[in-house]
Amino acid sequence: MAGSRGRSWKRTLLWIAGVAVVVFLLIQLVPYGRSSHTNPPADNPFTWTDPQAEAIARESCYDCHSNETDWWWATSIAPFSWLTQRDVDEGRAMLNFSDWNGMPAAVVEEMVSEGEMPLSRYTLIHPDAKLTDAERRTLIEGYAAGAAATSGTSDESSPLP
Numbered sequence: 661m662a663g664s665r666g667r668s669w670k671r672t673l674l675w676i677a678g679v680a681v682v683v684f685l686l687i688q689l690v691p692y693g694r695s696s697h698t699n700p701p702a703d704n705p706f707t708w709t710d711p712q713a714e715a716i717a718r719e720s721c722y723d724c725h726s727n728e729t730d731w732w733w734a735t736s737i738a739p740f741s742w743l744t745q746r747d748v749d750e751g752r753a754m755l756n757f758s759d760w761n762g763m764p765a766a767v768v769e770e771m772v773s774e775g776e777m778p779l780s781r782y783t784l785i786h787p788d789a790k791l792t793d794a795e796r797r798t799l800i801e802g803y804a805a806g807a808a809a810t811s812g813t814s815d816e817s818s819p820l821p
């Protein structure tokens with residue numbers, strides 16, 4: 661009987677959709693990714709000597725590597741909120757332009773020139789953050805100059821062993 665088979669398919673689909681909605685609503689209750697959207701004060705800001713390089717970094721790196729993260733509305737919606745929280749936590753621990761921890765210029769050069777940073781999952785939704793070859797060069801050189809000009813780096817706060 662084709663008719664009743666059609667109805668039971670519909671029921672199954674409705675049931676799956678209902679479960680998906682309930683799961684979606686329930687995961688919103690998980691505090692991780694929502695309760696820790698902080699932008700603490702800049703204790704040791706990176707000293708940019710090249711304003712062009714600074715502008716590039718602000719556009720392409722600061723959301724994950726500074727305390728000036730743009731916590732736009734979708735960053736509060738699970739499961740996207742969980743991914744952004746992890747990226748920002750790990751990103752800031754590695755390199756934080758607001759509380760600079762001495763990330764060597766050579767590592768930034770490697771990450772940027774090989775196209776590993778900014779992360780592709782970020783440029784997918786922030787196409788303006790994609791870098792041209794010229795922007796890569798400006799950022800790499802500007803970072804090296806700024807790193808040399810930024811003081812207050814101690815060995816304890818270095819992320820590298």
Ligand code: HEC
Nearest residue numbers: 720721724747750751754755767768771772777778779782
């Ligand atoms: C979407 C968030 C995000 C953006 C945007 C981003 N990063 Fe990162 N970055 C991370 C995360 C997460 C890590 C640590 C994990 C890893 O290495 O993949 C990291 C690690 C790094 C490291 C350390 C790598 C290592 O292995 O020692 C450097 C250097 C770096 N990023 C530079 C940059 C620069 C420069 C930009 C901008 C051009 C940038 N990142 C943009 C998230 C991001």
